[in-house]
Amino acid sequence: xxxxxxxxxxxxxxxxxxxxxxxxxxxxxxxxxxxxxxxxxxxxxxxxxxxxxxxxxxxxxxxxxxxxxxxxxxxxxxxxxxxxxxxxxxxxxxxxxxxxxxxxxxxxxxxxxxxxxxxxxxxxxxxxxxxxxxxxxxxxxxxxxxxxxxxxxxxxxxxxxxxxxxxxxxxxxxxxxxxxxxxxxxxxxxxxxxxxxxxxxxxxxxxxxxxxxxxxxxxxxxxxxxxxxxxxxxxxxxxxxxxxxxxxxxxxxxxxxxxxxxxxxxxxxxxxxxxxxxxxxxxxxxxxxxxxxxxxxxxxxxxxxxxxxxxxxxxxxxxxxxxxxxxxxxxxxxxxxxxxxxxxxxxxxxxxxxxxxxxxxxxxxxxxxxxxxxxxxxxxxxxxxxxxxxxxxxxxxxxxxxxxxxxxxxxxxxxxxxxxxxxxxxxxxxxxxxxxxxxxxxxxxxxxxxxxxxxxxxxxxxxxxxxxxxxxxxxxxxxxxxxxxxxxxxxxxxxxxxxxxxxxxxxxxxxxxxxxxxxxxxxxxxxxxxxxxxxxxxxxxxxxxxxxxxxxxxxxxxxxxxxxxxxxxxxxxxxxxxxxxxxxxxxxxxxxxxxxxxxxxxxxxxxxxxxxxxxxxxxxxxxxxxxxxxxxxxxxxxxxxxxxxxxxxxxxxxxxxxxxxxxxxxxxxxxxxxxxx
Numbered sequence: 001x002x003x004x005x006x007x008x009x010x011x012x013x014x015x016x017x018x019x020x021x022x023x024x025x026x027x028x029x030x031x032x033x034x035x036x037x038x039x040x041x042x043x044x045x046x047x048x049x050x051x052x053x054x055x056x057x058x059x060x061x062x063x064x065x066x067x068x069x070x071x072x073x074x075x076x077x078x079x080x081x082x083x084x085x086x087x088x089x090x091x092x093x094x095x096x097x098x099x100x101x102x103x104x105x106x107x108x109x110x111x112x113x114x115x116x117x118x119x120x121x122x123x124x125x126x127x128x129x130x131x132x133x134x135x136x137x138x139x140x141x142x143x144x145x146x147x148x149x150x151x152x153x154x155x156x157x158x159x160x161x162x163x164x165x166x167x168x169x170x171x172x173x174x175x176x177x178x179x180x181x182x183x184x185x186x187x188x189x190x191x192x193x194x195x196x197x198x199x200x201x202x203x204x205x206x207x208x209x210x211x212x213x214x215x216x217x218x219x220x221x222x223x224x225x226x227x228x229x230x231x232x233x234x235x236x237x238x239x240x241x242x243x244x245x246x247x248x249x250x251x252x253x254x255x256x257x258x259x260x261x262x263x264x265x266x267x268x269x270x271x272x273x274x275x276x277x278x279x280x281x282x283x284x285x286x287x288x289x290x291x292x293x294x295x296x297x298x299x300x301x302x303x304x305x306x307x308x309x310x311x312x313x314x315x316x317x318x319x320x321x322x323x324x325x326x327x328x329x330x331x332x333x334x335x336x337x338x339x340x341x342x343x344x345x346x347x348x349x350x351x352x353x354x355x356x357x358x359x360x361x362x363x364x365x366x367x368x369x370x371x372x373x374x375x376x377x378x379x380x381x382x383x384x385x386x387x388x389x390x391x392x393x394x395x396x397x398x399x400x401x402x403x404x405x406x407x408x409x410x411x412x413x414x415x416x417x418x419x420x421x422x423x424x425x426x427x428x429x430x431x432x433x434x435x436x437x438x439x440x441x442x443x444x445x446x447x448x449x450x451x452x453x454x455x456x457x458x459x460x461x462x463x464x465x466x467x468x469x470x471x472x473x474x475x476x477x478x479x480x481x482x483x484x485x486x487x488x489x490x491x492x493x494x495x496x497x498x499x500x501x502x503x504x505x506x507x508x509x510x511x512x513x514x515x516x517x518x519x520x521x522x523x524x525x526x527x528x529x530x531x532x533x534x535x536x537x538x539x540x541x542x543x544x545x546x547x548x549x550x551x552x553x554x555x556x557x558x559x560x561x562x563x564x565x566x567x568x569x570x571x572x573x574x575x576x577x578x579x580x581x582x583x584x585x586x587x588x589x590x591x592x593x594x595x596x597x598x599x600x601x602x603x604x605x606x607x608x609x610x611x612x613x614x615x616x617x618x619x620x621x622x623x624x625x626x627x628x629x630x631x632x633x634x635x636x637x638x639x640x641x642x643x644x645x646x647x648x649x650x651x652x653x654x655x656x657x658x659x660x661x662x663x664x665x666x667x668x669x670x671x672x673x674x675x676x677x
Contacts, residue, residue, distance in 0.1 A: 033424055033425075037432055038471075040391045040432045040436070041510055045514050069136040069481075085209075085213055087209065089105075089116075089203060090116055093105055093120055101181045101185075103120070103188075104201050106203065107204065108193065109442040111207040112237035114156075118156070121155075125152060131152065132155075134158065135147075138449060138478070142173055150186065153187075154189070157190045159444060160190050160191070161446060171198075210228040217241075219248055224247075269361065272365060282311060284338075285362055286302045287339065288358045292346055292348055292395075294347070305377045308376050308377050338354055355396075355399055359400055359403050378393060379426075382429040393433075394433035394436055397436075409433075410446070414430050415462075417433075418466075419461055424461075431465055431469040435472040436473075438472075438474050452481070455485045470486055472510065482507055491541065504545050504549050508549045512568070513564075519569055519572055522572055525575070540588075540589075550580060562600040573617040573621045590637065619661050632662060638659060
């Protein structure tokens with residue numbers, strides 16, 4: 001295995017031993033590992049950006065948008081209600097909710113439970129703005145029982161795992177939850193495959209009939225009946241809705257069904273039903289975990305897997321130069337194969353949905369003779385220095401979780417990698433897998449609890465892995481939990497926790513890039529620092545964490561994240577000013593804070609009226625946040641800093657006009673931020 005201290009090499013290198021060094025506090029290595037996890041986040045962002053035009057098929061877990069805890073948007077509520085069919089299971093759930101104020105929809109993933117829950121809550125609270133709130137699945141029964149319930153609100157808990165607590169204790173917490181919800185005149189809808197709620201609060205959930213869904217989308221009855229006959233249990237409600245929209249838009253039935261079937265299991269099952277050699281099976285297993293890599297890199301990895309499995313172990317002198325050599329590359333992508341070549345000679349499945357079906361067939365048909373070598377090989381691959389290999393291995397592990405169960409993947413791969421010794425590549429692979437797992441609504445709650453447990457661990461390595469995970473898709477899904485957990489690491493540690501500081505900065509950049517909204521994170525940090533009563537050096541870790549956020553930049557982007565966020569969310573000027581104020585008053589950190597402020601301001605276009613207004617609003621908020629005695633001192637220091645940076649004349653004029661605000665706050669109030677200085 002490549003040493004952590006080796007220089008990066010082209011292609012894939014595998015084999016050898018890792019150098020057993022701990023690099024959690026080495027800046028260069030830490031930055032590199034975070035950058036690898038960010039690479040996966042870029043891929044996931046691309047998937048979300050293009051999902052609207054993607055072909056549909058078996059929906060393992062590809063959501064249309066990031067969902068986080070907090071108010072459910074009016075757009076999502078409206079989309080959930082479009083052409084919705086209120087069938088028998090829905091009517092039973094509605095009756096239960098109206099009479100008891102809470103109900104649990106218990107059924108399999110992909111059966112439309114979330115959409116049903118949104119419709120149920122819309123019906124009882126009239127879906128006024130911010131009246132339907134999604135709760136984090138990280139809630140335990142005890143914490144949910146202690147949560148404040150706001151009058152008249154509707155609450156949604158999606159894919160809530162069953163709490164492993166003793167029956168009488170669970171009953172006590174459930175009674176308290178029910179009392180709080182009723183007393184507030186609120187409503188609670190829970191979805192899951194199992195729940196801690198009593199049987200009387202549960203509704204066995206079945207999806208609406210396929211034909212009814214198609215007809216609700218104005219598909220002709222005869223076409224709807226014919227199409228419904230082609231839908232199998234492998235198809236999620238999202239596939240049915242996508243099919244309905246295709247047919248309603250005028251796509252011919254045969255073409256729509258062909259697209260639906262092409263992503264199904266037929267071709268994959270047919271391949272596995274044929275007589276297969278060990279070499280073919282291990283090649284298919286390698287593809288299930290590494291599809292998307294360049295063909296040459298795939299072949300290096302496959303050779304290592306075959307070596308572990310004991311395939312092709314002949315001695316070189318036993319092979320004659322005259323022996324025929326099959327054209328393996330051509331056979332691999334021949335007619336009837338499941339594989340194809342993408343641009344750049346990347347080896348891919350001809351249909352993206354085949355990857356999941358291949359993984360399912362491999363797991364269901366074959367035991368330890370196949371999986372023991374594969375697992376050993378995956379542990380080696382997780383330690384490789386090639387980020388593209390780690391990213392695909394991580395994605396494959398997430399696909400495996402969708403066809404087996406999360407606990408198997410967690411115990412076999414995620415936690416061993418999170419705790420692993422030697423170089424830190426396994427930790428990066430584990431965090432990448434966490435990001436992919438967050439795309440699956442069935443594993444997302446389990447992932448949240450796993451990473452929270454790593455954060456609370458006493459050992460350094462799982463904490464480091466948790467920081468990596470919080471900075472990616474998991475943090476985008478649950479920004480408040482991520483901020484709270486990272487802040488906790490920073491606050492309680494006796495020494496600087498650089499990886500948690502980096503994670504906060506990268507989370508800010510990830511939220512800004514993926515959603516344009518990091519306000520929940522900024523508000524939480526502003527509240528935390530304002531309530532921190534520590535003094536002197538005791539507060540330094542928190543100040544450094546804030547500085548890392550204010551100085552954040554996305555990979556390959558010159559514009560500070562603060563500037564990008566202010567452009568998308570001008571109202572963030574207030575919490576950002578509160579954070580800057582907390583740092584600026586600390587003399588040892590003032591220069592770094594001035595540098596971050598200067599860079600953020602200078603990244604705006606001084607010729608653009610909107611940008612000038614945003615800068616003006618930020619300075620106005622700083623006036624409000626800073627103690628009066630600090631304002632003239634800051635004006636003096638910022639002016640000196642701007643001169644030291646050789647600021648051009650136009651920007652210096654703008655800065656000087658804004659600095660007058662600190663000397664005379666009456667010159668600007670928050671209600672005049674639209675005017676130019």
